[in-house]
Each structure stands twice: as structure tokens, then as C-alpha cells.
Amino acid sequence: MTKVQAKETAPPTEARPAYEQARDELTELVKRLEAGGLTLEQSLDLWERGERLAAICEERLEGARARLAAAMAQRGDGQRAGGGTDDAAGAPF
Numbered sequence: 001m002t003k004v005q006a007k008e009t010a011p012p013t014e015a016r017p018a019y020e021q022a023r024d025e026l027t028e029l030v031k032r033l034e035a036g037g038l039t040l041e042q043s044l045d046l047w048e049r050g051e052r053l054a055a056i057c058e059e060r061l062e063g064a065r066a067r068l069a070a071a072m073a074q075r076g077d078g079q080r081a082g083g084g085t086d087d088a089a090g091a092p093f
Contacts, residue, residue, distance in 0.1 A: 029049060
């Protein structure tokens with residue numbers, strides 16, 4: 001079996017958590033690191049996990065920002081197309 005085939009059939013090594021799950025896990029991870037008492041290897045493992053979680057959070061936030069911008073743009077286009085006004089006198093936006 002080739003490497004490509006093995007990758008396709010292998011289960012993902014790490015599920016991608018939702019934003020809230022990643023954020024909460026990252027918060028707990030930071031608390032553990034700040035508390036100390038870990039070996040260097042444990043600290044490095046936690047740090048690496050934290051970096052992955054931070055990247056997931058950033059990716060999810062960027063996706064949410066893009067969705068919000070798209071929704072606002074669509075809303076703005078709909079209002080302009082409908083001839084909306086911002087006051088009772090009928091002045092355009």
C-alpha cells in the first residue's frame with residue numbers, strides 16, 4: 001500500500017474541535033503550564049498542543065468574520081436595491 005492510500009484509510013489523528021471547545025481546552029492548558037511542576041517534555045507537549053488549539057481558534061474566528069462580512073454585505077445590497085432610506089424625509093443612505 002502506498003503512503004497516499006494509507007493516509008486515506010487512516011483515521012484522523014486529531015479531531016478538529018469547535019471554537020468553544022478549543023478555547024476552553026487552551027485555557028485549561030495555559031493554567032496547567034502556569035501552575036508549573038511539569039517536566040520539560042510535558043511542558044513542550046502542552047505548548048505544542050496550545051499552538052494547534054490557538055491556530056484552530058484563529059481559523060474559526062476568521063471564518064466567522066468572513067461569514068459576518070458576507071451577511072452584512074448581502075444585507076446592504078438588499079437595502080440599496082429596495083431603495084431604503086435612513087430618515088422620514090426619504091433621504092438616501
